[in-house]
Structure formats: C-alpha cells, structure tokens
Amino acid sequence: MNDYMIETNQLCKSFGGRAALRGLDLRVPAGSIFGFLGRNGAGKTTTIKTLMGILRCDSGSVHVFGQPVRDADEACEIRRRIGFVTEDKELYPYMTVEQIIRFTRPFFPGWRHDLEQRYLQMFDLPPNQKIPQMSKGMRSKLMLLLAISRGAELLILDEPTDGLDPAATEDVLREVAAIAASTGTTIFFSSHQLSEVERIADHIGIIDRGRMIASGCLDDMKARYRRIEVVTRDASGLPAKWPEGADSVRTEGRVTTILASRNAEEIANEARSIPGASVESFPVTLKDIFLEEVRYN
C-alpha cells in the first residue's frame, strides 16, 4: 500500500514525430500540495491530460489513487474522484453560472452542497450571470467552485492563477490553502508564478523536455541547494573538478559562482581550502533552482 496519490513510471508519449513525454517519473504524495513546474512546451499539459485519462500514452504506467489508468472505464472512474481546472478557464458559452452547476452536479455522487453555497457567496458569483460575460478571474473562481464542490480527493489545477489580478490571485490561493487544511485533499497544480508556488506547495517537480529533472519536498530542496560564491586572487587556484553536487560552475574574472544541489558544505570547504579565497554561501530561491536545473539539463 503506497501512499502516492499519483504515480507515473517511465511515461512516454509522442505526437507525430515529436516526443512530448520521454520517460516521465512523477510521484505525488497523498495530502500534499504539489507544484508542477516547467517551461512552456515541456510536457505539463500532456502529463495532466494523461493523469485525467484523456490521453493514452505510448508506454509506461499511470496510477492515480493507487489504481491503474489503462482503459476508458478505469479513466472514467478516476475522473469521478478528481476536480479539474483547465488552463484557459473556458466553459460553455451558452450557460449561466447556475446552469453549469446544475449540469455538473449529477455526475458526482459526493457533491458537497455546503461547499457550493459557500463558494457562490464567497466568490460573489451571481447565479444568472452568463459565462461569456464573466472576466477571467470570475471564470477561474467558478471553475474552482465546480472542482472543489465535487468533494474530490484530488484537485488538478492547470495554472489556477494565470492572468488573474493580485486580489483574485490571493482569493484563489487562500481557498486552495483552506481546502488543503480542512479536508486533506491532495492538490496538484502547475504554475509559472514561482513565488506563489514557494508559498503554497510542500512538494515540487520540475519537468523539462518530457522528463522530470528535479523533484521532492520543497523545504528539503531549499535546504540542500546553495549558491556558493568564491572570490579568488586568480583563476589558477581553482580545482579542476568540484565535488559531486556542483551542478553549475561559472567563472567570471575573480568570481566563481557554483550552484550546489547537494553537498554544499563539502563544496564550500573545498573552496575555502584555496589559498586567499573568500567564500560565501547563500540560500537559493525556487526561481534560481528552476532556472539552473532547466539550463543545466
């Protein structure tokens, strides 16, 4: 009995000649808030569609809730337990708020009327509002309402705060935090807003060119990663090879900057052993980790 809400193994998928996923290994612990990061075109949307059973992969396995997602029946059952927010937040243009709720409700036996009412009020969504006339912020909130009111055990949010003004962003993040705190729902979301991810996620995964290049507990990663700056008299004293974990080493003039993904102490000590060198070690933000891992890859 593993406690991964989502687990993929060596997922591969190609469209035409182009490989979108090349052996993706994804592990999302149950009850976590997982930030899924990657450049545009790295394979995030393909991954999300695969998790939802909308896309079938060429090879590899997908398990959600511990169940495999192989055929249409299994995929259908999985979707009954997932709340989903799409990237562009588009819904049916011929419906109103009330109508789309009425449409969505019967599909989910575990529908929470209390949450539906709560969010209708909290997000200030007028029931007779026509969807095409709603701003993107309002549509995002409506989709969040539809996703959360299902009483789902897993929420998959594709760029939930994309294009939202700061106030709407704050509202969305607050509700995500509230849901996680009160129900223990696992939340899997992709985002480009790294500062928000840093705030709300406890695990992250970085996907690049169809593969997971870094993943794990965010606190651990931020503890492990350090930026080490070494100022030397000249370039001669620098070691030919840095210890394991020195992911990127850049030397400009007298300053060498090292991004260490682990063994920061060892690397710093190596640097301190250079005669006349001054060594400083800095913590690293998620943005730094992201940019370096993606470039290093």
Place this chain on the structure above:
Amino acid sequence: MCYLTSTLVIFRLNPSSGVPLYQQLMDRVKHAVETGALREGDQLPTIRKLAEDLAMNPNTVIRAYRELEHEGLVELRHGSGAYIRESSGQRARVIREAQELVERTVDRVLGLGLSEEELRRVFENELAQAAALVRLAGAKRGKP
C-alpha cells in the same frame, strides 16, 4: 490572536528570502512574545485559519508550531490549539538581555567606521565560524 494574523497578513512572509517559511513564522511568533504582544497563555490562530488567511501551505504552519513546541515556547493542546507557554516570558527576558549586549557592540563597531553592509558580513562570518566550531566540537566528542 488577532494581532498575529493581522500583522502577518499586512507584513507578509517572504517566500523568496532564503529563510524557510516555517522559520519566518516562528521568528514572528518569537518576536511577538519578546515585545509582549503575545503573552503567556495566549492562543495562536488555528492552523487552518492561519493557512487560509496567509494563503500558505498548512504543513508549513504545522511545522512551525511543532518546532515552537519543541523549543518550549508553545504548548499544543490536543483538540484545542496552540498556546504560549508559561515559561516563555523567561526566554523573552534572556533575549532582551542579549539585545542590549548586541546593541552596545554594534554601536562600538559602527564607531570604527564600518558600513552597515560590511558590519553585517562580519557578523555573519562570525556566526558561521561559531556554528562550524560547535559542530566540530560535537563531532570530536562523538569520537571514541
């Protein structure tokens, strides 16, 4: 209870500062105790409320509260919440004493003509070295 939430909501925690969020939260609580804004017996906001108001991961709040309990500053009462411990006042007093010591030293060093940045670097270097020495001593003690 309102104080902590409102101050944190206005003066947000900084996720990109390099200091882990749970650490920042702990520091805020400690600061509140030192200044007397939170007194012995006061209740901290519930995990859910704090996570929601600040839009942050509830596990971070949990971790901060647990660490504070571990350090003896806070007491987690089952079913009821987190309360400032009776003995926390003592810690606050010790911290205030340290603050005065540091204030005097800083005044003297600044009198030497160092800039704020230089001063900060000197302090951090000292701290790092002291921490390294402590670890070294601990490691040596560990050897048979």
Place this chain on the structure above:
Amino acid sequence: MLWYKGWLETRIRVAFLFGFICLIVGMQNWARRGASGVPNKAAVLSSIYTLVPMQILITAAILGAAGIATQPSFAASKGLHGSTLYTLSLPVKRTRLVLTRAAIGWVEMALALTVFVCVIWYRSSPLRMVSTSAAWGHFALAVLVCGSTFYFTAVLLGSILDDQWRTWGTMMLAGLMVWASVHHWLPAAVDIIAAVTRSSPLVGNAMPWGPMAFSVALSALLFAATLVISERREY
C-alpha cells in the same frame, strides 16, 4: 445531465429552424394559379422540390454535432475550445457523449422536419386536395429517413472538424448530392434526394423503400465511424 446540456446548446438553433421554416414556407406563393384559374400543381410541386432538400440540408447542418468539441475554436488560442477539455474531464465515456448529443439532435431534426411537412401541407391547398393523407404521411416518413443521412454526415464531420467547418462541410457534401440527383446521375435505388422530391409518395409513387434502406444503412455506417473516431481522437 447531458440531455440538459444538449438542449441548452441547441435550443437557439431549434428556434431558428422553426422561424426559418415559417419564413421560407410562408414566403412561397402557394396559391399560384394558371391561366385557366386552376391552381398550378406543377408549380407548387417544383417549389417543394426546391424547399425539401434545402430544409433537410440546413436542419442537418445546424443540428448535427458529435458532442465533444462543440464550440468554435476561433476564439481559443490553442486550437481547441477550453470547454472541450472540461467535457472530457467529466466522468463520462466518450461513447455516451456522442450518443446523447446525436440522439438529441436527431429528435430535434425529426420535430423540425415534421413541422416543415405539416406547414407545407397546410399552405399548399392545391396539393392537399389532390394527394391523400396517407401520401402525406408516407412523405413525412421518407423525409425523416432520407434526411437522416445528412444528419449523420454532419455528426461525423462534427467529430473531426470544428463547429463552423462542420456546418459548411455538411452543406457542401449535401449540396453535391442534390446536384447529382437533379442531374439524374444517381441510380434510383440510392437516390435519396429523388425519394423526397420527384419520386416521392406525394406524387403518387410508392414508398421509396430502396433509398430509405440505403439511407438507414449509410446512417448506421456514418454513426459507427463517428463513434470510432471520437474514441480514438487525441484531444
């Protein structure tokens, strides 16, 4: 609640169709009389021969859809309207999505075409006096069955193309068939257009069983293809 969605999605189109029927049929000069003062049955019939294919065409093109990607993609940035993804994310199998939407559209088509025939019957007094009620009944049935081919063509196209293209595509294909029929290029057994115009029960012919059977078979084939494509297509 797929029926609910289907209804909300198509109700404006149905209203449009009914309005269209009333307008077009109403505008025809049914009371044309010849030099001798006798109502001109031939002229009336020729009006019908024009109207029926057109009505079937438009009804099919407007109402047919495959139920998955039902919104025009012109507004979307990535080629597929976002609501498609929402539909696909629901715990419903694609087969059911296609079936339900096709059924709703077909029922609406049946209604529209029945009303159409009734309106013609009501307005074309010369014909009413000449053809029997049974003939009208047979005619209505023939229109329904033969019209289904065009409907399921639209449904099939709806599973491949997006909203606007599906409409135009259906009209073009149907238009081709009408053209071929008018020029007598199609064998009588499969000429479903002739079955509702010049060879229809309305002019005293027997039920056009051949073309009707052909239409049923073709409809089934088109629908089966729709199901397969919807299942396989990668959205």
